[in-house]
Amino acid sequence: MGYELTQQEMKAYFKTLTKQYRLVGPIREKAKGSFSDTDKIVYGVFEDIEDLVLEEKAFYSPKEFLMPIRETLFHFIDGQIVEPKIDTKPILIFARPCDLNGIRRLDTIFLKNGDIKDAYYERRRQLVKYVMIECREGFDTCFCVSMGSNTYTDYEAAIRFEGDHSLLEVVDSTLVTQDLSRVRKTDFVPEYIKENKVKVEIPPTDKVNKSLFEHPLWKEYTRRCIACGRCNTSCITCSCFTMQDVEVSDDGLLDERRRVWASCHIKGYTDMAGGHGFRKQNGERMRFKTMHKINDYHKRFGEHMCVGCGRCDDVCPEYISFSKCINKLSEIIKEESHE
Amino acid sequence: MSIDRKLVTKNAYRITKIRNKTALRVRVPGGHLEAKYFQIIQEVAEKYGDGTVHLTTRQGFECPGIDFDQIPQINKMIRPLIESLGLDVDYGDGGYPAAGTRNISACIGNRVCPYANDDTTRIANSLEKAVYPHDFHFKIAVTGCPNDCIKAHMQDFGIICLTEPQYDSKRCITCEACVDNCKKKVTGALSVKNFNIERDIEKCIGCGECILKCPAGAWTRSEEKYYRMVIMGRTGKKNPRLAMPFIKWATEEEITQIIKNTYGFVERYIDTSLPKEHIGYIVDRMGYQVFKKEVLEGITLNPKALVAEHIQWHGYHYKTDMQFNHEGL
Structure with missing residues (x-):
């Protein structure tokens, strides 16, 4: 109605x-x-x-x-678990x-x-x-x-x-x-935007392979990206989190387990014991994010993760445009398949 | 030629090395000027001066090569410039009413710069109204953050804009961007305790870097704006030195009142046997404690404000500090 x-x-x-x-x-x-x-x-x-x-x-x-950015999952209280x-x-x-x-x-x-x-x-x-x-x-x-x-x-x-x-x-x-x-x-049916100023061409998922991992494109982002993480925190689809076990009392009887947003562009992401990290260069983080948003997620769930809200563009202090990155990637793949 | 040198100087025209030629100094508080006034400055320079304009060290303009007898006409022309200062009194066609208190300079501030914690242009303009026209030789500058691009540390009064960072642990993702940055770039005032960020209020200088670095909005600015005032920095032929912190976490009202009170302090203690005496030397002679007591008189400071107990100025004395050898022999 x-x-x-x-x-x-x-x-x-x-x-x-x-x-x-x-x-x-x-x-x-x-x-x-x-x-x-x-x-x-x-x-x-x-x-x-x-x-x-x-x-x-x-x-x-x-x-x-x-x-929530920080969400307490439960408290340990003297051996008991209490969910707030x-x-x-x-x-x-x-x-x-x-x-x-x-x-x-x-x-x-x-x-x-x-x-x-x-x-x-x-x-x-x-x-x-x-x-x-x-x-x-x-x-x-x-x-x-x-x-x-x-x-x-x-x-x-x-x-x-x-x-x-x-x-x-x-x-x-x-x-x-x-x-x-x-x-x-009244008869009201909402209308939708038909054309954006920015258009992206998503590379076909079957054309994306590991050879792209070493492409100089990512080096450009190693140079430009400062890994501040704003693209992740502003993104509607970034959903990674990490866990924090917080000791609330000195005697150890009262503790809190919470989960907190974590992201591929933010310090500590997927770091392992001994200081090992999978993606130390910022360009590698950018690649990981790009692949997840417009490739890997699609392979698993049949649609792209990125919804094109453009917030990552809006908030990047280094003026890195994610839509531009996707388009660059598409161009690279096109060129490579012509060769 | 007969001119009243003292009156001419007070009128913002200087004695130059060229006999019978003067130069007009145009005040530009905060170093920010509506472009329409360029026309007047250009006309003064081209019609009465030597066709050049100097950008002064204090962010004003100076038009050299002017004949003294042209002063009345120029004063008429520059009336809109003086009116643009927004002073309470209308000085008509008389030109600048004083020149002792120098142009209040300022960095570009938060109208443009992301680091700035306040609108330095607005503050410069507001201070100008509070202290001008005054003929004591005061140098005042306003800088938007502790980077101090305007060199507030070289002034009698350097005003550094601050914010008091507000932490919302509910929005904190413990990414430590603020902690790392503060350690590398600032004073290391932040640390992580139990996944929360702790701010050491003794170490925090209110630069706002943590707010700029936070990707989750856990750090925000305080509603109230604060200022650190550094005092009695100077160059000069005796004892060049950096200004030292006098008060921090003060409000704009407080720093304005301190400067105003200092005019009274100078009035009482200035050495009138000299053509002019810089305020720093008066403070040296009278002692910091007298200065502090008198300029804080009648001001009820906000509870956050902290005043320096003592100040030991550094710098060096040309007379005694130098040990030089001939290395070329």
């Missing part, structure tokens, strides 16, 4: 929703940017629809509401199709990757419903169309913000509140 709501009606509707849901969407954190006197757009809990920021892309993705309770109030995530497709990748990794589901992920995932933010324009660095993640249909509601009024499609009947009985009905 579609509705047309004025700003006032929207405010009232979302106010009602906050009773039942935590609303999570792109919001502005004043003066919380890395640089002084800059804001940061992040995914956060909001109450007023006017708090949503739509004109800029969020620096981070909504993934931290499904896999989490906030079980359901969440409505306001996100664009790219991010919703991204969360589908997270679902695959945590719930469909082998026989065992990740219970810690699942308990949070079950709380989440989507309000898809219609995205017809995109941003400068987006390449969702190339990745096929410009569309998404499995949402509970979709919304188009149009100045002083908004169009809403509600699929999930539990989101139809009294507020909506008073507003104008």
Whole structure:
């Protein structure tokens, strides 16, 4: 069912929703940017629809509401294991199709990757419903169309913000509140972006082989990449984590086991005893990430991991563009197959 | 030719080595100027000067080769430049009302530089309004971070913008990017304890590097901005030396008031037998404790502010410190 709501009606509707849901969407954190006197757009809990920021892309993705940056799995208390309770109030995530497709990748990794589901992920995932933010324009660095993640249909509601009024499609009947009985009905079906400024050509998975590992392309990234890890932390699909066992009390009776984000561009990733590491050069880390996002994941799950949200481009302090890297790789493969 | 040398100097025209020729010094607080004013400077230089403009060491402009008798016309022309300082008093066509307190210089600050912790141009402009026109010889500079690109350490008052890093352990991935960087580039104020980052507040200089390095947003900036003020740095023919920290984690209001109070201090103790006496020498003569007491008078410092108990300035004395040998023989 579609509705047309004025700003006032929207405010009232979302106010009602906050009773039942935590609303999570792109919001502005004043003066919380890395640089002084800059804001940061992040995914956060909001109450007023006017708090949503739509004109800029969020620096981070909504993934931290499904896999917190730090998540305590359990405490050891004198031989007992206690799992801390989490906030079980359901969440409505306001996100664009790219991010919703991204969360589908997270679902695959945590719930469909082998026989065992990740219970810690699942308990949070079950709380989440989507309000898809219609995205017809995109941003400068987006390449969702190339990745096929410009569309998404499995949402509970979709919304188009149009100045002083908004169009809403509600699929999930539990989101139809009294507020909506008073507003104008309309036929609203969200539209999707058809073309991005950035286009990428993904190399065919069967053409990618180990001979590419030694290609000078990766040396370029060894020179350019500083392994700061922003591309990973901002990525909607990066889902690697590590474990931390924290001694809370000196007598060892109270400990905490938590998992924490870890990433291929961040210190310590896959380091082993004796200081051995698989990918010491930053270019090798870049190669690993690239292969995972647009090759290895596909081999295992039948679709690419990268959804083309372009955040890695937006946040890289060295102006490394992942879409450019993919295209370079495609060119190299084309040239090599012609030879 | 008859000119009142002292009045002319106060009017920001200098005595030059060429008889009857002067040079106009244009103030540019913070070294940042709307480009439209270039036209005026160009016109002064081409119409009345020798057609050249010097970029001064303090980020102003100097137009040399001007005849003294052209001063009234030039003062009329530069009125918009003086008005651009936004002073409370309208000085009309009289030209600059003082020249002793030198142009307040500043690095480019956070309008451009990612490291800067504040808008140094704005601070320079605001300080200009607080201290100008004043004829005591004060050198003030504002730098956006402890890199100190403007050389705040060479000033009577060097203001270094700081932020107090705020740590949110819930966002920390213990990647140690902040710790490694602080150790290599700064003071090693950060360490890891139980997967959390600990900031040694004694060692932290408020540069904000940890915030810049954090990939997860665990470090953010404090709402309040802070400043370290270093004082009494100088060049000169007696005892060149770097300025030393006087107060840290001070607010903008506090540092402004300290500078304003220092004018009173100088008023009371300046050696009037000299044509001018730099403030550093007055502090040397009166002692740091007197200076400290008098310039902090009436200021209620914020609880975070720390004031140096003693200051031992270093540098060297031309008179005594040099041991030179003829190595060419």
